[in-house]
Amino acid sequence: KISNATIRRLSIYLRQLEEIIDEKIETVSSAEIAKMSAIKDTQVRKDLSFFGSFGVRGRGYSAKELAEKLKIILGLNKEWKAVLIGVGSLGKALSGYKGFAKHNINFIAVLDSDPAKIGAHIGDKVIERYSAAALKECCEKSGAQIAVIAVPASEAKKVCEEVIQAGFKGIVNFAPVRLHLPEEIALYSVDLAISFEHITFKLNRNSDE
Amino acid sequence: KISNATIRRLSIYLRQLEEIIDEKIETVSSAEIAKMSAIKDTQVRKDLSFFGSFGVRGRGYSAKELAEKLKIILGLNKEWKAVLIGVGSLGKALSGYKGFAKHNINFIAVLDSDPAKIGAHIGDKVIERYSAAALKECCEKSGAQIAVIAVPASEAKKVCEEVIQAGFKGIVNFAPVRLHLPEEIALYSVDLAISFEHITFKLNRNSDE
Ligand SMILES: NC(=O)c1ccc[n+]([C@@H]2O[C@H](COP(=O)([O-])OP(=O)(O)OC[C@H]3O[C@@H](n4cnc5c(N)ncnc54)[C@H](O)[C@@H]3O)[C@@H](O)[C@H]2O)c1
Numbered sequence: 001k002i003s004n005a006t007i008r009r010l011s012i013y014l015r016q017l018e019e020i021i022d023e024k025i026e027t028v029s030s031a032e033i034a035k036m037s038a039i040k041d042t043q044v045r046k047d048l049s050f051f052g053s054f055g056v057r058g059r060g061y062s063a064k065e066l067a068e069k070l071k072i073i074l075g076l077n078k079e080w081k082a083v084l085i086g087v088g089s090l091g092k093a094l095s096g097y098k099g100f101a102k103h104n105i106n107f108i109a110v111l112d113s114d115p116a117k118i119g120a121h122i123g124d125k126v127i128e129r130y131s132a133a134a135l136k137e138c139c140e141k142s143g144a145q146i147a148v149i150a151v152p153a154s155e156a157k158k159v160c161e162e163v164i165q166a167g168f169k170g171i172v173n174f175a176p177v178r179l180h181l182p183e184e185i186a187l188y189s190v191d192l193a194i195s196f197e198h199i200t201f202k203l204n205r206n207s208d209e
Numbered sequence: 210k211i212s213n214a215t216i217r218r219l220s221i222y223l224r225q226l227e228e229i230i231d232e233k234i235e236t237v238s239s240a241e242i243a244k245m246s247a248i249k250d251t252q253v254r255k256d257l258s259f260f261g262s263f264g265v266r267g268r269g270y271s272a273k274e275l276a277e278k279l280k281i282i283l284g285l286n287k288e289w290k291a292v293l294i295g296v297g298s299l300g301k302a303l304s305g306y307k308g309f310a311k312h313n314i315n316f317i318a319v320l321d322s323d324p325a326k327i328g329a330h331i332g333d334k335v336i337e338r339y340s341a342a343a344l345k346e347c348c349e350k351s352g353a354q355i356a357v358i359a360v361p362a363s364e365a366k367k368v369c370e371e372v373i374q375a376g377f378k379g380i381v382n383f384a385p386v387r388l389h390l391p392e393e394i395a396l397y398s399v400d401l402a403i404s405f406e407h408i409t410f411k412l413n414r415n416s417d418e
């Protein structure tokens with residue numbers, strides 16, 4: 001089982017490689033990737049060889065080939081259909097975010113339980129009524145694989161269970177609740193506070209010096 | 210210099226410890242923290258001893274004491290004043306998010322450049338006109354330490370430079386641009402795509418088996 005920390009490193013390597021490619025650099029060493037990513041050289045080489053990428057001794061890696069390989073590993077060469085559940089402030093922002101399309105993630109439906117919102121337009125989509133049946137239809141008929149949960153914390157656990165019952169295997173959760181799901185469900189809980197802790201850690205440390 | 214990966218691990222340990230504390234468990238071993246966090250036991254012990262936390266041989270750590278220690282290290286025992294720049298869909302969601310107050314992060318001002326938005330109310334705040342001078346005032350007079358950037362990608366670099374000139378030392382950036390800032394600035398760029406890559410990586414892997 002690959003840990004989240006490992007997957008995150010792969011995402012980081014990819015982003016560094018894309019930056020290198022933009023600068024028209026063709027070859028890169030693991031030491032350079034390590035420096036750019038702020039990750040130990042031994043870890044970089046371990047990760048890349050684990051996923052089957054062997055650099056050329058004395059030459060390093062081809063930045064383009066390695067980036068392509070990472071994209072395949074991260075599933076970025078495929079199309080992904082997602083359903084957005086909860087079209088409040090956050091859901092509204094997520095549904096309009098152009099960045100998802102760049103990663104081949106496309107919302108095929110946006111669902112909410114608020115009668116005042118159902119039927120309203122958001123971007124080019126119509127908000128549909130949330131129900132276990134609607135979820136099933138998105139998963140089975142429309143082939144959606146990923147459910148994005150942007151409902152209040154009090155609702156998230158129940159929505160999560162219904163999402164799994166509907167057949168979804170992937171969940172990106174934004175609600176601040178701890179979810180303990182079956183092993184086979186790919187879950188990622190976005191915790192914006194962690195982003196802020198990176199900052200307060202450093203500001204705190206600098207003020208102590 | 211402590212890497213982002215290390216800080217993230219500390220945040221994860223803290224969350225696992227809070228869960229343990231909620232379950233009224235008093236003592237925890239590094240092996241248990243490792244298992245709950247999906248991080249190697251050797252790494253957990255290395256991190257905790259680096260930050261001065263020594264468990265009791267044969268007994269493990271006091272969950273409450275360790276959590277308190279991590280909170281101090283992560284700066285969570287302090288109050289932080291933040292400024293939000295860009296009150297579009299995402300900014301609106303961020304300004305309304307109750308989760309920040311729980312982490313002692315308080316938006317003391319929300320700024321935008323759109324005349325249609327300036328003067329409008331958002332929650333209990335009034336949107337003020339964005340300018341380098343306004344930033345300086347927030348930083349110097351009001352003591353804001355963290356700037357949260359939620360403007361379009363095309364504006365982010367310039368806003369970032371003005372934020373640094375105004376004296377901010379911490380930035381949480383949501384715009385999808387690569388920012389290369391001076392070492393002394395604590396920067397965290399939130400990349401939601403990384404969250405989705407955790408899911409597509411796993412869904413991709415499962416479909417290959
Ligand atoms: N706003 C942020 O920046 C932010 C950041 C991080 C996390 N979050 C979390 O994301 C979630 C959404 O935040 P928000 O600010 O958009 O809240 P919100 O209250 O504006 O939106 C919640 C939406 O979910 C809908 N909803 C409630 N129960 C539902 C159900 N069973 N099925 C379908 N839809 C349902 C509501 O009708 C509403 O439209 C919350 O859990 C919040 O803690 C928000």
Ligand SMILES: NC(=O)c1ccc[n+]([C@@H]2O[C@H](COP(=O)([O-])OP(=O)(O)OC[C@H]3O[C@@H](n4cnc5c(N)ncnc54)[C@H](O)[C@@H]3O)[C@@H](O)[C@H]2O)c1
Pocket residue numbers: 093094095096097099294295296297298299300320321322323326339359360361362364368383384385401
């Ligand atoms: N919407 C999302 O879920 C999401 C997710 C990840 C990242 N992002 C990124 O966050 C940013 C904001 O996204 P959004 O969907 O809210 O966009 P938006 O266009 O709705 O909002 C941008 C806001 O920034 C303001 N602005 C523009 N230039 C400014 C300046 N110089 N100073 C102050 N304010 C300025 C605009 O007036 C507008 O209110 C974008 O860079 C986007 O790529 C958004």
